[in-house]
Amino acid sequence: MEKPHTVLTGEWALFLDIDGTLLEHAEHPDAVSVSDELRSLLQGLDRKLNGALAFITGRSVAAVDHLFQPLKLRAAGLYGLEHRLLPNDDVEVADEPADISALADEIEAELGRGAYIERKGRVLAIHTRAAPHLLPRATQLVEQALATLPKGYRVVPGNAGVELLPLEAAKGAAIRRFMEIAPFTGRRPVFLGDDTSDENGFEAVNDAGGISIRVKPPAHTAARYGLADVVETLAWLRGQL
Numbered sequence: 001m002e003k004p005h006t007v008l009t010g011e012w013a014l015f016l017d018i019d020g021t022l023l024e025h026a027e028h029p030d031a032v033s034v035s036d037e038l039r040s041l042l043q044g045l046d047r048k049l050n051g052a053l054a055f056i057t058g059r060s061v062a063a064v065d066h067l068f069q070p071l072k073l074r075a076a077g078l079y080g081l082e083h084r085l086l087p088n089d090d091v092e093v094a095d096e097p098a099d100i101s102a103l104a105d106e107i108e109a110e111l112g113r114g115a116y117i118e119r120k121g122r123v124l125a126i127h128t129r130a131a132p133h134l135l136p137r138a139t140q141l142v143e144q145a146l147a148t149l150p151k152g153y154r155v156v157p158g159n160a161g162v163e164l165l166p167l168e169a170a171k172g173a174a175i176r177r178f179m180e181i182a183p184f185t186g187r188r189p190v191f192l193g194d195d196t197s198d199e200n201g202f203e204a205v206n207d208a209g210g211i212s213i214r215v216k217p218p219a220h221t222a223a224r225y226g227l228a229d230v231v232e233t234l235a236w237l238r239g240q241l
């Protein structure tokens, strides 16, 4: 796939996935770190785009703020179940429904310490990066759980794990919501992502005539452009300043 050589001028809106796009993957979600260089790169882009920059991530907004502190940018967390439309807005924290909590306890008991059960309110992530042999069983457990949960949940295979999340948790919906408000309205959206859960975000951006970019693109992706890795992502972003 070709690289995007477009220069981000005033009329672009930039949406950024975090893990696998801005940050290399690590053994554990808490093992990633954000460099001061990345913080200043994002701050410069946010300024150049007059605030039309937002994280679109499966992490919670609270987790994003902790990672990037003191930088606080616009963000959609939990695949859009949480939104922070202005840097200093409050974020409604989605409660963890009792049925998800009970399911997380059961899966944690069965898979044991090899898997990391990440409880994110209405989203449940089961990480098997440290124990890949557990992925088939983890996937089977969440798929079986679909029958017992209220309607409207779905299973999304992720990067070295599997997630259970509500149907309305979709990055494309989160991007469309930002595009309806200032300073995003009227701009052309650009979305960079790396994973299956970013695909509906690429589709939303393509539908809006924007630019969709996937890091390490697989054979089949909705993304129109590809970048080889996180380092290339950062070099491309720096080139837009």
Ligand SMILES: O=P(O)(O)OC[C@H]1O[C@H](O[C@H]2O[C@H](CO)[C@@H](O)[C@H](O)[C@H]2O)[C@H](O)[C@@H](O)[C@@H]1O
Residues within 6 Å of the ligand: 017, 018, 019, 020, 021, 024, 025, 026, 027, 028, 029, 030, 032, 056, 057, 058, 059, 060, 118, 120, 125, 127, 128, 129, 158, 159, 160, 161, 195, 197
């Ligand atoms: O939508 P993203 O910003 O890409 O976030 C996706 C998930 O990222 C985190 O998990 C992933 O990255 C971890 C650190 O590299 C890795 O250990 C894990 O295997 C990956 O799945 C985060 O923990 C999840 O909550 C996000 O949904």
Ligand SMILES: [Mg+2]
Residues within 6 Å of the ligand: 017, 018, 019, 020, 021, 193, 194, 195
């Ligand atoms: Mg990602």
